[in-house]
Amino acid sequence: MEARSSARLAQFALSFGLTINTTGQSFLLVVLPPLGRSLGFSDIQTGGILSISALLLMASAPVWGYLSERIGRRPVLLTALAGAAIAAALFGLLVHLRLAASLSAALTLGLFICVRAAQSLASSGILPASQAYMADITIPAQRTSAMGILGAAMGLGAILGAALAWQIAPTSPGSAFAIVCGLAVAAFASVFFLAREPARVARETSVEARLPLARIAPLLLITVASISAYSVLQQVTALRLQDALGFTVEESIARGGAALMATAMAMIAVQLFVVRLLRWEPVRLLGVGAAIAAISLLICSLVDSYAAIFGTLVMLGVGLGLMLPGNLAFLSLSTGAGAQGKAAGVNVLAQGLGQAIGPLAGAALHRISPQVPFLTATALLVLCCAVAIFIWRASVCRKDPRSASLADGQSR
Template sequence: MTALSRGTLSALLLSLIVFGLGQTILFALLGPLARDIGLDVIQIGVVVTISALVVVVASPVWGRISDRWGRRATLALGLAGYAATTLLFVFVLHLGLTGATVPLTTFVLMVASRILYALVAAAIQPSAAALVADGTSLDQRASGMALVGAGFMLGTILGPLLGAVLVGWGLLTPLLVTTGLALAAAVAAFLLVDAPSPGIREATAKLKPTDPRLAAILCLAAIAFITIAITQQTLSFYVQDLLNLDTVETTRRVGAALAGFAIAALLTQASLVRRFSLSPPVLLRTGSLLLSVGFVALTFANGLTVVVAACVLLGVGYGLVMPGFQTAASLAVDPTEQGAAAGLISAAMALGFVAGPILGTSLYKIAPPIPYAASAALCLGLFVSTFLLGAVSMPRKASCAD
């Protein structure tokens, strides 16, 4: 399936696991912590949105840099920056929780620290995807991209479980552990990932989002990830309000729901997608339909069981659409453009986290179920669009012809 060495593969998987772990720990903790600090749900939405906007801008840049510097350098640098800026974010949260800073000051510091995080962590996803693209053939590209998703999803499974265990030692302990793991992953990436070939180092491809090979793919990816962002941003509030829980118990219940999401996505990518190497149209159409069903279930949830079941459906859908978008983008471009394409698709996904948090929290203030009803409608539109937009099915054919 892949020409990646065992050391490179091990470092890649560790990096993606840690990256995914940190994401779910943060989303499980952020809502309840914000309320303890005295922040509004809209303010937390702003923090996530601004961070995602920086990722949108930085990801294509890191993708092009990885084409020139090589994947090892950008992956290791991204992980090291991820560790450092997460530690800074923990310090800011500590100031807010202890009352050393007033809520407004804490909010400003949170925004600043997450901007720094986004500037460097934006290197991780495009570097990993481009690394896999370098080592897979065209007909195995979907299987390779599923490996990227599976590693990330395994981390998102471990994140809630680790968070639920460590939160008893202190609300910020899970994030501190994440910092140490990210630093270890950075060292592993630097020592174990194979150096890129000179040809990759010399690549200077500069793709634009308006490139006809990628435009439709990027647009649909952004829409899909708006719904994911809405869910991740509002789920902790939804569960806390639905079940009337305190911060610690909310973290544990949300952790269970996110674990169900992640396990479903992991099993989908590690078994179904990798085994059959499904085409992008099949992945996107099936995944978007399942996402629609999952969001309808979440809209009408009346207890934790329904929430978890809905998250499982969402996990299967996400497990299909993520490699679908990554594969479609990779197959659409030339070998020397893999880093740039991976950066653009990462930016499109991050763009969902620009609009999603603000949209989700704003709709949540109207009524808690509305964000999920809106997400169901968006995913249904995505499903229909994959039939109407022929460009979605073109990359595989065009790339193979080349």
């Protein structure tokens, strides 16, 4: 009973930590493009800040995953949350000083790059360490639901970040960064006091411990393409409201944050309720979700009203809510028990690649037309549909027992 209670407290601490870390990341992604203009940054410079940091995250996440096997999960988690708190405080200070004309635009840009780079290097280990921690404290039969908890936590963080951008950042960006800092401190405390270092079994040296790169490569491609598409939208949604619909900076931050918050809410609702109700196998979730997302974005690129943009982005959330858990579940089932952490680290690397491509590509494509980034994101999701069909055909040819076992597990 005590062990079960300890595990639940640890799950809460991990979920809270991921929620707050994602809150800070989402808030920065939503608020920085329009706020950057007020600070004197060009759209390309703002996109560069986000893309460079994503590249650093991509490169360092596997290293943190390796270190979590050597020094433990807790040190990696605590380092990530400490970095999130310190970076939020520094961002708020820089914004305040720049808006007060105490710093030049060039100096502020350089300091923003440095702080964001340090934040990315420090916090990139939180996801692989959290997934590995969950694997340590759960049996295989509980693994899918445990990973779903982490996914929902990240979705909630995306909502909270967008809400901060919507409600507080338009009038007081410094206060919004202070709130993010306070939440990160609370998350650090929860992990410090509630998440003990888990016991870990010796890793297998057999085939089960090998990372099946050839088998999971299509799934990693889906990760890169889908995250790139979503990152494009996070970069350019507020800019499109400004440049295509004539919104002010404040209005674009508020309305863009509201739309992206609704998108994240749809993703969470689908992951928590619809996926369980449908009980589909992962590859079907992948294909149907990618199709819904691609159609939604195609319509979104053609409409010319805020209400239509808002509605199609909600439908995008529905599609991604089906697609992303399907991809993660199939990735886990395609990997042996001794390579789950390795697969998680490589998938985080793929996410980082998508987050690096998206903001810079979105800023560059937006200069051509506000609609072009949305069309490009649509093409990426069409690619995901094609890859899902390929995976489905391959799994049928192999009569893959892992997919069948997942479907049976969901139906019970």
